[in-house]
Amino acid sequence: MTKWISIRKHFLKSCKMDVLSKGWNDYEYVDSGDRMRLERVGPYTLCRPAPQALWKVTSPGLWKKAHGIYTRSSTGGGSWSFPKKIPEKWIMDIDGVSVIIKPTGFGHFGLFPEQKVHWHWLEKTVAGIPDARVLNLFAYTGVSTLFLLRGGAQVTHVDASRGVVKWAREHVRDNGLKSDAVRWIVEDAVKFVNKETRRGASYDGIVMDPPSFGRGPRGSVFKFEKHIVQLLDACKALMSKKGRFLLFTCHTPGISPPVLTNLLNSGKGSIEAGHMNIESGRRAPPLPCGIFARWSP
Numbered sequence: 001m002t003k004w005i006s007i008r009k010h011f012l013k014s015c016k017m018d019v020l021s022k023g024w025n026d027y028e029y030v031d032s033g034d035r036m037r038l039e040r041v042g043p044y045t046l047c048r049p050a051p052q053a054l055w056k057v058t059s060p061g062l063w064k065k066a067h068g069i070y071t072r073s074s075t076g077g078g079s080w081s082f083p084k085k086i087p088e089k090w091i092m093d094i095d096g097v098s099v100i101i102k103p104t105g106f107g108h109f110g111l112f113p114e115q116k117v118h119w120h121w122l123e124k125t126v127a128g129i130p131d132a133r134v135l136n137l138f139a140y141t142g143v144s145t146l147f148l149l150r151g152g153a154q155v156t157h158v159d160a161s162r163g164v165v166k167w168a169r170e171h172v173r174d175n176g177l178k179s180d181a182v183r184w185i186v187e188d189a190v191k192f193v194n195k196e197t198r199r200g201a202s203y204d205g206i207v208m209d210p211p212s213f214g215r216g217p218r219g220s221v222f223k224f225e226k227h228i229v230q231l232l233d234a235c236k237a238l239m240s241k242k243g244r245f246l247l248f249t250c251h252t253p254g255i256s257p258p259v260l261t262n263l264l265n266s267g268k269g270s271i272e273a274g275h276m277n278i279e280s281g282r283r284a285p286p287l288p289c290g291i292f293a294r295w296s297p
Helices: 115-125 143-150 161-175 188-197 224-238 257-262
Strands: 003-012 019-024 025-032 036-041 045-051 067-071 078-081 088-096 097-101 133-137 153-161 182-186 205-206 213-215 219-222 246-249 270-279 287-296
Touching: 088 219, 097 143, 097 161, 115 143, 115 205, 115 246, 115 270, 115 287, 133 143, 133 188, 133 224, 143 153, 143 161, 153 161, 161 182, 188 224, 205 224, 224 246, 224 257, 246 257, 257 270, 257 287
Parallel strands: 045 067, 133 153, 133 205, 153 182, 205 246
Antiparallel strands: 003 019, 003 270, 025 036, 036 045, 067 078, 088 097, 213 219, 246 287, 270 287
16 A cells, blocks of 8 residues: 655644545555656556665566656657556546546656645645635646546646646546536646736636646746746735635755745745655655645635
8 A cells, every 4th residue: 555645844824744645546656766666557567767766676576567667868858668568548546536547758647646645635625615716737637627626616727738638628527527617728827827817817726736847839938947936926916815725836856845835925824835755555765756835824
């Protein structure tokens, strides 16, 4: 059984605590080391880069069973090889939510397992907000959108990739959730948020997982260090008077929980921040997978 944990959170106007969530049957973090990670995704085992895993692997024999191996190229990008045959795509269950899994050319497979601790938090949070309106930026294949919908929210789902927005729409359809509760936007996140500000739009909650570097439609470029302050200022302006939360997750090297705390700090409300780690039920060491900060009033 895989355990999910965000450790040693730093708070403003709040107490320190740990967040712990159980894993699920269709996913298991198996092992890591030598800058790689080994995961069981449904019935298939995948081996992917993990630059932070500088230690030696714990169980070498398990790696020989990998169905797919993603190798980075020295010139950028990378590719998959499949020692064992697997389908082009398959279905994973996440506590009653069905997600389409497909190995991509970027080394991903359609979701970020370390985010699981936040999915249920989002569902529970919006369930307590009547007619909650939520903006999901850099929304990828929409797993957060699924849990927000299950909690009863109206979601504006924004991603610059038309392909992953199509993938997210399939998720909503396949789970029998209300498609008319989602506003689908294929656009650069910064441009969209600025437009919403000019339109006088407002949201009760905002979810964002910005990349270190990303390209959007019509040649737009997002660089974390260059654009994050502008984006956050615009997001704060979009928060409604009854604004309830802003969830900010990050995978950019060199950025720490105190950095996210300082970026979100407006002198009002509470901020909890920490690391997103995955812990294995085996002998494998905990695997760091990014950081997060959550603001609430």
